[in-house]
Amino acid sequence: MRPSPRRLPALLLGTALLAGVLGIGTIASAAGPGGDAPATAVPAAAGHSGHTKAVSTQASGDDPDGDGYIPAVPRVTGVTPSHATPPPRYFHEFQANCSVTHTAPDDPIVHPGRPGRSHDHTFMGNTSTRADSTTASLYGGGTTCKAPADASAYWMPSLYKGDRKVLPIGPQVIYYKAGVTDYTSVRPFPKGLRFVVGDPAQSADQFRDHPGWVEGFECGDSYKNTDFPPNCPTGTQLNLRMQAPSCWDGRYLDTPDHQSHMAYPVVKPGTNDDVCPAGHPVALPMIEFKMAWPVDGDMSQVRLASGRGHSFHYDFFNAWEERTLKALVDHCVVGGLQCDARGYDETHPERGAALDAQYRLP
Incomplete structure (x- = not known):
């Protein structure tokens, strides 16, 4: 089974992903700090709240100079994309089941240290996530995820029906899976890695063509919707799945646009194999949000805090305890299993x- 239904050709990855998905006309190539690695510079979008095309310029606890680059320490070097084809496995994944913790107009990735600057977000996982959250403040914190070692923060725009905020009920499914054919090459996320998936400014067509698209919004027998279906049968719920990029440049935990340090796998020419592109050679788990909102009936008043359905996007800020994450990645992803x-x-x-009955390392 292909882990990602949508894959971009290697030639189009940098241009289509950032220009098409983010809806910008020009992408400039600029050297990162120290002039070592090209990084994508995205022009600012004035006046937009929430996730924006603007680069981060404010200082924060993890980025004291405010340049938007957070270096990985140590950097991962000497890695090339794996073109190996291991024994076939239909699954190579595990789940992080995390419940909603709170909502707030905060975003510690896009607007660090600026409470109230964002549109409203629904947070899952770490119970303390707020505008000034840092790797240190999240790490080891309380969590609504089943595994106590997962203090990561996960968030997305809040959903409303009219003026009523609708929150997902119970643990939501967040998959960690292989995004590349060589699932044995996947390694755990580095501590403090963060990124944004998608953009609220994307059009319906850009949402549909996004490499993380799976099946769009769905309820009952209505599938592949870029916006909310006009009606959901009584007793059903609104569902959405969306996949994150899983190839890392090995250099930065974040970049000014919160995306260019990550990339989606590409198809190896002449094959059906998914591999990481050369500029992002480190294979990490592919996160997939599988969200379910308890809303049905007439959907004409349903909206996201960020806008129409096609404005959906989400954020991930890694704060897993390292040994536990490695145990799950090694056992389930590298081991070719379908794990809970x-x-x-x-x-x-x-x-x-990998874990005991209390979801802890034995």
């Missing part, structure tokens, strides 16, 4: 679980 939040695959009980 314990790292257990019920179709392969002989392989055991």
Whole structure:
């Protein structure tokens, strides 16, 4: 099974992903700090709240000089994209089941240290996430994820029906899966990595063509919608799946546009294999949001805090305890299993679980 239904050709990755998805006409290539690696510079979009095409210019706890670049320490060097083809496995994933914690007009990635600057977000995972959250403040914190070691912050624009805010109920499914054919090459996220998936300024066509698109909004028998369906049968719920980029440049935990340090896998020419592009050679888990909102009936008054349905986007800020994340990645992703939040695959009980009954390392 292909882990990503939408894949961009290598030639179009840098241009289409950032110019098309973000809806900008010009992308300038600029050297990152120290002049070592090209980084994408995205022009500012004045006056937009929430996620924007603007680069971060304000200082924060993780970025004291406010230039938008947060270096990885140490950097990952000497890695080339893996073109190996391991034994076929239909699944190579585990779940992070995390419930909603709170909502707030905050965004510690796009607007660090500026409470109230963003449109409203629905937060999951770490219970303390706020505008001034940093790697240090999140790490080891309380969480609504089943695995206590997952103090990561996950968030997305809040959904409304009229003036009523509609929150997902119970643990939401956040997959960690292989985005490349060589699932054995996937390694854990570096501590403090963060990124934004999608953009609220994207058009319906850009949302549909986004490499993270899976099936759009769906309810009942209505699928592949770029906006909310006009009606959802009574008793159903609104669902959406969207995948994140899973190839990392190995250099930065964040960049000014919060995206260019990450890339989606591309198709190896002459094959059906998904590989990381040369500029982003480090294969990380591919996060997939699988969200469910308890809303049905007439959907004409349903909207996101960021706008129409095609403005959907989400954020990830890694604060996993390193040993636990590695155990789950190694056992489930590298091991070619379909795991739950314990790292257990019920179709392969002989392989055991990565975590104990309390979702902790044994």
